[in-house]
Amino acid sequence: MIFEEVKKNLGFGCMRLPMTGDNQVDYNEFNQMIDKFINAGFNYFDTAHGYLDGKSETALRDCLVARYNREDYVLANKLSSWCFDGEDDILPLFHKQLELCGVDYFDIYLFHCINHETYEKHKRCNSFDKIKALKEQGKIKHIAMSFHDTAEFLDKVLTEQPFMEAVQLQINYLDYDNPAVQSKACYDVAVKHGKPVIVMEPVKGGVLADIPSKAKEALSILDGSDASLAIRYAASYPNVFMVLSGMGNTDMIHDNINAMNNFTPFTNKQMSLFDDARKIILQTLQIGCTACNYCVGVCPKGIAIPAIFKEYNRYLSNKATLGEVKENIQNQKSKIADCIKCGKCEGVCSQNIKIRELFDNITKRFE
DSSP, X not given: OOSTTOOSSEEEETTSOOBOTTSOBOHHHHHHHHHHHHHTTOOEEEOOTTGGGGHHHHHHIIIIITTSOGGGOEEEEEEEGGGOSSGGGHHHHHHHHHHHHTOSOEEEEEEEEEOHHHHHHHHHTTHHHHHHHHHHTTSEEEEEEEXXXXXXXXXXXXXXXXXXXXXXXXXXXXXXXXXXXXXXXXXXXXXXXXXXXXXXXXXXXXXXXXXXXXXXXXXXXXXXOHHHHHHHHHHTSXXXXXXXXXXXXXXXXXXXXXXXXXXXOOOHHHHHHHHHHHHHHHTTOOOOOOOOOHHHHHOTTOOOHHHHHHHHHHHHTTSSOHHHHHHHHHTSSSOGGGOOOOOHHHHHOTTOOOHHHHHHHHHHHHO
16 A cells, blocks of 8 residues: 555545535535445545535534544645635644644645646745645645646656655546546656556546446446446556545445445456547537536636536537526526636636636527
């Protein structure tokens, strides 16, 4: 095992937790999910300060930390560049995260969503030295980073910051050679630098949880749900030691546990089946939004950008008429017309989506 604290290679991503009608985490269901996960031998939990407007950290405090011994789980948290303005904000933010999670240390602490822009901010704010100092103080066991940029830039970052112990990458069979994501190319760079890989978005924000019927046929000789096959695909890369799944209900927990409890990597022949499935899915020309909601957090108008893209994807994949989608989008509390074209959303988009351009295209299509 690369990180000795980690028991198995499925992690509980806490970005998409079960919610109640009043937009609070459903503690009753979350408790059940945690119990099933830990009782099955899994122990890795991943969060970040901005997940669910801060509710993810406090839910973990109340449902995991308060109910289990500290050695029973591995907890990963992140330093998000949009959560601090300058160097003096970093340590207070870190200690606030410890407090919100109810722990004295984090097993893994990641520099969140590293790209050209965020990397420069971390260097300006001396983030790397500050986090290394916290590790020396015992407040962090391992330092890693999540990455959203080109393979060439990843090579630069890992060359300049060799202390990184792991890299969290978006790896799924749909983004294998996507020029905006470069899943395989980034994975190869991590291997080159000898860095173990944590996988995020193996199901691409749910896109691969319900694939077109023709894509299902391409994978029909493999047993399992669409989502479980996508997770096993990501886990089959040799340098991947952890695959995160954003699980929002007990059914997802059950499905993921069944898929990964006695995990065996796919063979090369089996992996090749996903090439055909990818080609079929890409024919729908969907918007590659993973509903991480980072954009919503910085939008001055509070536009529910992922919800709009989700609706429009229904039209692109022939699951709804243009009229139905138009009505649903226009019924959103904040509308496309409210956009002031500030571009803040694009600055934090992990998928490098040209949001303003797509808004213009959707508006023209509606007209």
